[in-house]
Amino acid sequence: MAEEMPAHDLVGSVGIVERRYHTFANPDSPFRLENGSELPEVTTCYEMYGELNDAGDNVILIEHGITGSSHAAGRFQPDSKYAGYWDALIGSGRALDTDRYCVIAPNALGGCRGSTGPSSADPRTGKPYGSRFPAITIRDMVRAQRPWLDAIGVRRIRMVIGASMGGMQAIEWAITYPDMVDGLCLVGSNAKQTAQAVAFNHCMRRAIMMDPNWRGGDYYDGDPPRSGLALARMIGHITYLCESRLDREFEMRERHPWPQPERDDYVRYEIEEYLDEEGRKLVHRFDANTYVWVSRAIDLHDVSRGRGSMTEALGRIRARCLLIGISSDFLFPPQQVRELAEAMRAAGVDARYWEMESDSGHDAFLDEQEKLAEPLSGFLGEIESGSDEWDEWDKWDEWETNRAN
Amino acid sequence: MAEEMPAHDLVGSVGIVERRYHTFANPDSPFRLENGSELPEVTTCYEMYGELNDAGDNVILIEHGITGSSHAAGRFQPDSKYAGYWDALIGSGRALDTDRYCVIAPNALGGCRGSTGPSSADPRTGKPYGSRFPAITIRDMVRAQRPWLDAIGVRRIRMVIGASMGGMQAIEWAITYPDMVDGLCLVGSNAKQTAQAVAFNHCMRRAIMMDPNWRGGDYYDGDPPRSGLALARMIGHITYLCESRLDREFEMRERHPWPQPERDDYVRYEIEEYLDEEGRKLVHRFDANTYVWVSRAIDLHDVSRGRGSMTEALGRIRARCLLIGISSDFLFPPQQVRELAEAMRAAGVDARYWEMESDSGHDAFLDEQEKLAEPLSGFLGEIESGSDEWDEWDKWDEWETNRAN
Numbered sequence: 072m073a074e075e076m077p078a079h080d081l082v083g084s085v086g087i088v089e090r091r092y093h094t095f096a097n098p099d100s101p102f103r104l105e106n107g108s109e110l111p112e113v114t115t116c117y118e119m120y121g122e123l124n125d126a127g128d129n130v131i132l133i134e135h136g137i138t139g140s141s142h143a144a145g146r147f148q149p150d151s152k153y154a155g156y157w158d159a160l161i162g163s164g165r166a167l168d169t170d171r172y173c174v175i176a177p178n179a180l181g182g183c184r185g186s187t188g189p190s191s192a193d194p195r196t197g198k199p200y201g202s203r204f205p206a207i208t209i210r211d212m213v214r215a216q217r218p219w220l221d222a223i224g225v226r227r228i229r230m231v232i233g234a235s236m237g238g239m240q241a242i243e244w245a246i247t248y249p250d251m252v253d254g255l256c257l258v259g260s261n262a263k264q265t266a267q268a269v270a271f272n273h274c275m276r277r278a279i280m281m282d283p284n285w286r287g288g289d290y291y292d293g294d295p296p297r298s299g300l301a302l303a304r305m306i307g308h309i310t311y312l313c314e315s316r317l318d319r320e321f322e323m324r325e326r327h328p329w330p331q332p333e334r335d336d337y338v339r340y341e342i343e344e345y346l347d348e349e350g351r352k353l354v355h356r357f358d359a360n361t362y363v364w365v366s367r368a369i370d371l372h373d374v375s376r377g378r379g380s381m382t383e384a385l386g387r388i389r390a391r392c393l394l395i396g397i398s399s400d401f402l403f404p405p406q407q408v409r410e411l412a413e414a415m416r417a418a419g420v421d422a423r424y425w426e427m428e429s430d431s432g433h434d435a436f437l438d439e440q441e442k443l444a445e446p447l448s449g450f451l452g453e454i455e456s457g458s459d460e461w462d463e464w465d466k467w468d469e470w471e472t473n474r475a476n
Numbered sequence: 477m478a479e480e481m482p483a484h485d486l487v488g489s490v491g492i493v494e495r496r497y498h499t500f501a502n503p504d505s506p507f508r509l510e511n512g513s514e515l516p517e518v519t520t521c522y523e524m525y526g527e528l529n530d531a532g533d534n535v536i537l538i539e540h541g542i543t544g545s546s547h548a549a550g551r552f553q554p555d556s557k558y559a560g561y562w563d564a565l566i567g568s569g570r571a572l573d574t575d576r577y578c579v580i581a582p583n584a585l586g587g588c589r590g591s592t593g594p595s596s597a598d599p600r601t602g603k604p605y606g607s608r609f610p611a612i613t614i615r616d617m618v619r620a621q622r623p624w625l626d627a628i629g630v631r632r633i634r635m636v637i638g639a640s641m642g643g644m645q646a647i648e649w650a651i652t653y654p655d656m657v658d659g660l661c662l663v664g665s666n667a668k669q670t671a672q673a674v675a676f677n678h679c680m681r682r683a684i685m686m687d688p689n690w691r692g693g694d695y696y697d698g699d700p701p702r703s704g705l706a707l708a709r710m711i712g713h714i715t716y717l718c719e720s721r722l723d724r725e726f727e728m729r730e731r732h733p734w735p736q737p738e739r740d741d742y743v744r745y746e747i748e749e750y751l752d753e754e755g756r757k758l759v760h761r762f763d764a765n766t767y768v769w770v771s772r773a774i775d776l777h778d779v780s781r782g783r784g785s786m787t788e789a790l791g792r793i794r795a796r797c798l799l800i801g802i803s804s805d806f807l808f809p810p811q812q813v814r815e816l817a818e819a820m821r822a823a824g825v826d827a828r829y830w831e832m833e834s835d836s837g838h839d840a841f842l843d844e845q846e847k848l849a850e851p852l853s854g855f856l857g858e859i860e861s862g863s864d865e866w867d868e869w870d871k872w873d874e875w876e877t878n879r880a881n
Contacts, residue, residue: 255698266722266747270714274707281703283688284875298686302679309675314809317671323778339775342671343678370744373728404719 083162085169087121088145088155090185092116093219095099096195098195102215107211112194115219116185117141117177120161121169127226132216132235133157133176134240137307137365138357143176159440166444166451179240180215181207181365187215189360190291202288204364209236209372213243229454230254233389233445234436235403236365239372242388246374249389254454258395258427258436259403262381264412268402271310272366273466275303278358288360300359301350308349313399313432317342321470385418392422393450395443402433423450423464433447482591488567490525490574493550493560495590497521498624503600507620513610517599520624521590522582525566532631536572537643538562538581539638542712542770543762545589548581561756564845565857571849571856577634584645585620586612586769592620594765596695607693609769611731614641614777620649634859635659637852640808641770644777647793650700651779654794659859663800663832663841664808667786667816668778673807676715677771680708684764705764706755713737713754718804718837722747779831790823798825798855800848807838828855828869 094114096102101109123129133143135156144161146154155176161167167174178186181204189204220228231252233241238260244257282299284290309317321342338344355439378384394412396405405426415422425446429435436443453459500521501507512517525545528535538548540561549566551559560581566572572579583591586609594609626631636657638646641671643665650660689695689706714722726747743749783789799817801810820827829850834840841848854866 264728265713265719266726266728266745267717267719269728269745270710270722270747270751273743273745274711274714277710277752278683278686281683281686281707302682302686305675305682306679309672309679312672314670317675321671323669323671323674338678339772340671340674340678342675346675346678367744374826387867468563 083164084154084158085145085162087149088118088120088142088147090116090118090141092185093222095222095321104205104211105208105214106206110187110205110240112187113215114185114187114191115177115180116182117175117217117219118143118145118155120144120174120176123173123224127224128229129172130220130225130228131172131174132220132228132231132241132244133161133167133174134231134237134244135176135179136233136235136237137362137369138304139178139237140182140354141176141178141186142184144174156437157440160444160447166447167232174309175220175225175375177216177219179236180212181361181366181368183358183361184356188286188358189364190358199291201291201360204288204360206371207364207368209239209243210247210376211370212368213247216244220334226251228254230256230451232256232258233260234258235260235433236369241368242374243372245388245390245392246378246384249387252390252394254450255388255390256393256395256450257408257411258443259397259400259408259433261383261403261407262371262414262463263375264370264391265407268310269370271306272370275306275366276363278302278306279363285359288363289447290359295354297354298361300354300357301346301347303359303362304353305346305350310402311432311434313401313430315399316431319430321345349421381414382418385415385420388415388418388420390421391450391454392420393446394422394424395427395446396424397427397429397431397435398434399430399435400433416468425464469472487738488569489559489563489742490550490567492554493523493525493547493552495523495546497590498627500623500627507623509616510613510619511608511611515592515610516656517592518585518620518623519590519592519596520582520621521587522580522587522624523548523550523560524581525579526577528578528629532629533634534577535625535630535633536577536578536579537625537633537636537646537649537831538566539617539636539642540581540584541638541640541642541648542708542767542774543567543758544583544642545587545653546581546583546591547589549579561842562845564850565852571643571852572637573856574654580625580630582621582624584641584767584770585617586773587761588766593763594693594769595763604696606696606765609693609765612769612773614644614648614773615652615781616651617645621649622653633657633659634659636857637661639663640665640838642773644774647779648777649881650793650795651783651789654792657795659798659855660793660795661798661800661855662813662816663848664802664813664838666777666808666812667790667819668780669775672810673715674775676711677775680711680771681768683707683711684768687764690764693768695764696760700759701764702759705759705762705767706752708764708767709758710755713751715807716837716839718806718835720804721836726750774813786819787823790820790825793820793823793825795826796855796859797825798851799827799829800832800851801829802832802834802836802838802840804835804840805838830869844876 094120098111102113142155144158178184181188231241231244240255245252281298284294284296324341339364375381375384396408412422412424503516507518547560549560583589586593636646636649643662647656650657682706687701689699689701729746780786780789801813817827
């Protein structure tokens, strides 16, 4: 998952953006986490595009994926080569239209891009938390965003949207604060983590912890575990793509002749070089502890925890829901996203499913984000009008008939 | 991939077996590898079940997967808990019937279970090759088996069979020595490595090389890179399973409460503990250099190399071919195996496809090996009679019609 995307054309762009910060809680009045431990201070780094109206109810809240940040749109400098990760979707006249909506994008709790996370200084000691950072959950990420949104004047959320881990936060939002959320859009994500995804995350954590620089997570006074984090990223990156895309893009093209001995830096195929480069790119902008803590939060994701059953949990949702599956997604197979939509409907929720046709795998939500514009516009139109007017949604009856056969 | 399987009932078992060894080449007359380098000595460790007939033409040759060995059937000791990896398929009255056939199973070149590999002593120095072991290919594995089979009196191979990397060797056999092979059976394998599989193998090699004990591959005078090899195995193991199996077997069952801090040895879910255990199990019986060298041989697998085109390469095959895809195989998707069968037929080869219905992923060729008995018996019957008598093969015309639509 790329954090930033190449800058698109500037017509409609939100332009130059800046990070903002909000802090709440203090050692006397800490933020209590789902597992009972406490954080003495919670800072949320965020970006805002468009104007918050007086009623504070024209908000689109965007949640990011595992290695994302608050930088969803625009550029930090006029000459930035890269724009925010959903830049093509956010701006004047774009699907998430900043003429009408106030689009707000936070960095998640546990992150390393401005919000409180393992690399932040513990105000009680002045030193980075490191291994002392408490275990957090997706639900904690969501609950930590409420005081911040209250403080900046947000009263209602027209739509909360996220892909991948962002979708996990989005659905938690609609369940934790059902009366505040009008619309939920989840892209390539789920309501409960799967065993296969845990298996990959476990290998990624092991890779980080195998790096001699890991030192139990307390590495801030020395070299960080770059090799381990890079390998974790490489493993993860394979799951963000898909076989057909890998074969199409790399086709086993060779980089080096093969009679070379098997040295540590030897790569024969372009795909190997590409993965090494993906790993290298991440370590310059990301903290290994955040990778460990946030991947654990993902593994703990289960909206039904403490809520009776999955049906009861989903039944809490009052928002209109749009679930988007990516046809070639290996990590969050479209069939599972569709089944979640079905489970929502069975729980009495107003849910619709749309499949993004793509041969790019999970990362299509970034790489082919333009494809999301039409369904998002259609969905927002329905939220505003309160009707079902966009007729491109999945033919539900047809699907149910097919499934019954 | 498990090397050994729990012992099945003893009726028909090949009983107590022993490893045998054959060595050829010497420093003055070395074995020349595909990349031009040379091995001064090649030892093949193998097992034999059943009697070789006088004509030397009743042979079934079995090739193993990446972490396998020559131990395909029987037990080493009467009280062994485990039998060879395809024990249910090999024996008196079993699919690979030792009353009729002489079943021969070698450990591949590059291996660490008795055949020459990176952990073997270089006869020129008396020390393990380590980083000085030359790059090998699947074709080298096959070519190294020819002098050994000649020496022990094998004249024809009724069927060469292998799954996974074993299938890669099997198809190379049928192409390199077309006049010696009557039948080829390939299970969950291919004719050319894919970019996605290279990507996973690359991460596995990186995991091994990140271990401080790796020392460039020259670790035999100290501790081997156990953590790295274990992590490589864990990554590989995920690809041998499939999502539905992981979800079915592990169901996100929890092992430890989650308010625990994120320590190096912390596991929350059973799937994490299971993967750790799979990693630990391998390091006791396997050499990290073999994992690196043999995974590279797999990545170099391409039967068309130096043979004009894939069609020309496949067109060399004179053997009757059975290609078996595993319905839930993630690593070698059944569609690809089927396409290989189609490509073979297009090249004029007598190929049939059969799909093993399984919800167990790639490892089904071991875990559900009983399902292979019927097609293997049917296929061997056809090889013997020279006719097409088993009518359970894929309905080819139907399939081609469907594909055309």
